[in-house]
Amino acid sequence: MTAKHLARGLLYAVLILAAIFFLAPLYVMLVTSFKDAEEIRNGNLLSLPSQLNFSAWGSAWSSACTGTDCRGLQPFFWNSVLMVFPAVIVSTVWGAINGYVLSLWKFRGSDLLFGFMLFGVFMPFQVVLLPMSQVLGWLGISSSVGGLIFVHCLAGLAGTTLFFRNYYAAVPGELVNAARIDGAGFWRIFFRIIVPLSTPIVMVTLIWQFTNIWNDFLFGVAFSGADSKPITVGLNNMVNTSSSVKNYNVDMAAAVIAGLPTMLIYVLAGQYFVKGLTAGAVKG
Numbered sequence: 001m002t003a004k005h006l007a008r009g010l011l012y013a014v015l016i017l018a019a020i021f022f023l024a025p026l027y028v029m030l031v032t033s034f035k036d037a038e039e040i041r042n043g044n045l046l047s048l049p050s051q052l053n054f055s056a057w058g059s060a061w062s063s064a065c066t067g068t069d070c071r072g073l074q075p076f077f078w079n080s081v082l083m084v085f086p087a088v089i090v091s092t093v094w095g096a097i098n099g100y101v102l103s104l105w106k107f108r109g110s111d112l113l114f115g116f117m118l119f120g121v122f123m124p125f126q127v128v129l130l131p132m133s134q135v136l137g138w139l140g141i142s143s144s145v146g147g148l149i150f151v152h153c154l155a156g157l158a159g160t161t162l163f164f165r166n167y168y169a170a171v172p173g174e175l176v177n178a179a180r181i182d183g184a185g186f187w188r189i190f191f192r193i194i195v196p197l198s199t200p201i202v203m204v205t206l207i208w209q210f211t212n213i214w215n216d217f218l219f220g221v222a223f224s225g226a227d228s229k230p231i232t233v234g235l236n237n238m239v240n241t242s243s244s245v246k247n248y249n250v251d252m253a254a255a256v257i258a259g260l261p262t263m264l265i266y267v268l269a270g271q272y273f274v275k276g277l278t279a280g281a282v283k284g
Contacts (some may be wrong), residue, residue, distance in 0.1 A: 077234075
């Protein structure tokens with residue numbers, strides 16, 4: 001019993017140290033964002049603020065300068081909101097339909113097609129920047145939020161297809177065959193049978209896509225225009241804007257604001273993400 005307690009104590013100690021290690025940057029950002037400039041210069045990096053000062057948060061949101069634009073992160077935040085929700089929904093639905101076809105409605109060459117689609121999971125996105133910019137120009141949606149939505153839908157399609165295909169591969173084929181014998185067609189089977197079984201993998205895909213798209217910087221800086229930059233680009237421009245005095249409290253508040261949506265997603269829906277991954281761990 002003593003050895004068991006010792007092992008459990010060591011396990012908890014390791015987990016606590018790992019949590020402290022990963023949460024330390026967030027702690028530093030939060031406490032720094034509530035300090036004024038004088039307290040930052042004269043105090044300790046890890047010390048708590050003498051009093052809560054929300055002025056840095058207000059400045060980061062609505063008045064801090066990113067280059068010559070002094071509207072804070074607010075316009076960039078709403079650009080990301082306008083971009084992320086359509087891109088997440090479209091890429092998830094598209095991946096679900098692809099996975100449904102490639103697992104339960106197989107045709108000659110479907111496995112080969114799926115293998116080619118997997119290249120998109122491992123391909124570095126830098127190689128598609130030039131051809132993608134040409135395609136956006138031809139479509140007339142370059143330097144716009146619509147263009148960013150289009151890019152993220154295509155970039156996420158391989159991953160969402162992989163998730164759904166492997167999950168649907170475990171659905172008994174007899175279930176689909178019985179529905180076909182009863183007269184159900186492609187879409188009726190999908191909406192009446194497959195979709196109700198898909199809650200775990202849908203949650204995984206939604207959280208995965210939301211995180212990837214919200215945190216993306218490469219596509220945001222390459223394909224956005226002056227009025228369509230996402231929050232990651234706005235944060236980078238704000239931090240790198242030169243001024244006579246470096247406002248670390250404003251930069252830290254801006255970093256927390258930029259990361260807050262993804263943190264909330266994992267806090268509120270993290271359990272569904274883990275359950276969904278576990279449910280699909282042995283699929284396909």
